[in-house]
Amino acid sequence: MTARIARLLAPETALFACASMAHAGLLPFGEPHSRAATAEAIIAVILALGLATSLVRPPLARFAALAAQGLALLGTLVGAVTIAIGIGPQTVGDKIFHIVLVAVLVFGLWRAAGIRQR
Structure with missing residues (x-):
């Protein structure tokens, strides 16, 4: 179970980082935006903490994955709303990336919810 959780959280952490x-x-791509950088760094840390918790405390792996991904999804949705109302970054890449992030997190939550502890 821990390995399956790690396979969900590690790529998500890398995406946000x-x-x-x-x-x-x-990085040579993307538009500088300090608030987005800060928010994404916080989300990456939350996901990394979920990953670390799942590795160090396997009985908590499923809970850690659900909690970390739930918080990440909430933060990503806040970012999507800021884009939608014109506060956040307005590039096409940012809009597409947020759609991808939401999809990845929803998929991860679905997969983590389906993992049963042995």
């Missing part, structure tokens, strides 16, 4: 670095101007 890359998004944060792109908005911080550390």
